[in-house]
Ligand SMILES: O=c1nc[nH]c2c1ncn2[C@H]1C[C@H](O)[C@@H](COP(=O)(O)OP(=O)(O)OP(=O)(O)O)O1
């Protein structure tokens with residue numbers, strides 16, 4: 587079976603990529619399977635910059651084609667926050683629960699019609715000796731007033747998806763993989779991956 591390296595340590599992302607890639611015959615390897623991984627500082631101003639930096643740093647270290655995902659939640663009423671800071675919104679230890687609580691807290695008093703938000707995913711595919719390929723995907727929703735649902739990861743329990751009348755965390759993994767920002771971005775990358783790897 588073909589294999590692809592994904593430059594992530596996020597178990598939620600890894601689970602989703604395993605599922606998505608199995609549909610086109612790839613096994614997924616992540617940074618959790620490798621030793622002495624360089625710690626990439628995510629100091630870019632955009633998802634694309636961070637995804638590129640993660641993919642190119644790891645592709646160079648191991649001399650192998652590498653995919654990276656930089657993603658996050660964009661809340662209109664918070665002027666786009668947490669955005670590229672989504673993972674560390676409530677502090678350096680990347681606590682999903684604390685991050686959600688902070689978003690909910692910042693939105694106290696904001697009415698339903700002004701709670702629009704979207705998940706964004708930028709994917710970068712770095713191939714040694716080639717220029718990096720970038721794609722994006724987004725998924726629209728609204729921030730709830732409390733967490734709901736047990737599936738997924740990150741901000742899923744507070745992201746209501748109107749087209750499904752459920753939060754992202756109430757969707758099965760198959761349902762999430764039909765509509766998610768990550769799945770939509772990967773769809774755009776699929777042909778390149780299949781022709782290059
Ligand atoms: O489908 C999603 N459902 C809910 N939340 C999500 C999703 N996708 C990203 N998110 C949130 C989680 C984290 O707070 C941030 C990603 O931050 P991001 O830097 O890209 O990932 P990370 O640091 O967890 O792992 P890594 O950099 O090793 O890939 O956005």
Ligand SMILES: [Mg+2]
Nearest residue numbers: 596628656673
């Ligand atoms: Mg990160």
